[in-house]
Amino acid sequence: MKSPAKSPSSNVRSTLDRIDLSILEALRESGRITYQALSERVGLSARPCLERVKRLEQKGVIRGYTALIEPSALGHDIIALAGISMRDPSAVARQRLERAMTAHQAVVELQVVNGEYDYIARIVAPTLAAYEALTDAFLADPGFGIGRIHTTFVLKTLKSFDGYPASHSRD
Structure with missing residues (x-):
């Protein structure tokens, strides 16, 4: 999509x-x-x-059409929610990080947020080692300006994101 x-x-x-x-x-x-x-x-x-x-x-209300795929069926056994805090919040570092993260296929969602973190990313990986290698690579590149990544691993999904509700948009 x-x-x-x-x-x-x-x-x-x-x-x-x-x-x-x-x-x-x-x-x-x-x-x-x-x-x-x-x-x-x-x-x-x-x-x-x-x-x-x-x-x-x-009008851009409908962005596109997609199939909802079970992550584990494709070997994405690790689903992580990563809170990313910037060490260098300059526009250059942010743009570089945003380009790299949005281009990486393991990063399936990326949000700019306020509060303790600058970004929240949903990242999939086949193993913990693969996830660690990915985050280590992002942390090791000084051009990305990342101060830290706080990870919360999904243990069980009770309700998946299946799209935004239309029926409640006028409440």
Whole structure:
């Protein structure tokens, strides 16, 4: 799934009606739903339903479509949440680190956060040794400006991230 060039504006959010939200929720639950089944589910004929989906894609509300894959099926037995604190918070160091982390396939999610850490990364690895080698490499490169990485390992996932809810977006 690709990231949007920019987030939809609040103006786009305010134009989403009940049918748009129903379309988004149905696609979030089943991205492989046919347009015919989608149109029946939301109470529109197929053509207007397709036009709404295309409009939601063009406005950046729908970023893309993807399959949700079980990490252990691909050998990702280690899932870590890494809190990353910068030693050198300069723009150059941050840009270099962000480029390297977003390009690394083991880093499956990266957030800029406030508080104790500057970033939170979700990282997958086949073994603890592989995870340690990855974080050691990031820590060893002075150009990244990392002060420390605090790791929390996922022991058991009770609820996976399956997309943002559409139905609660107006609460």
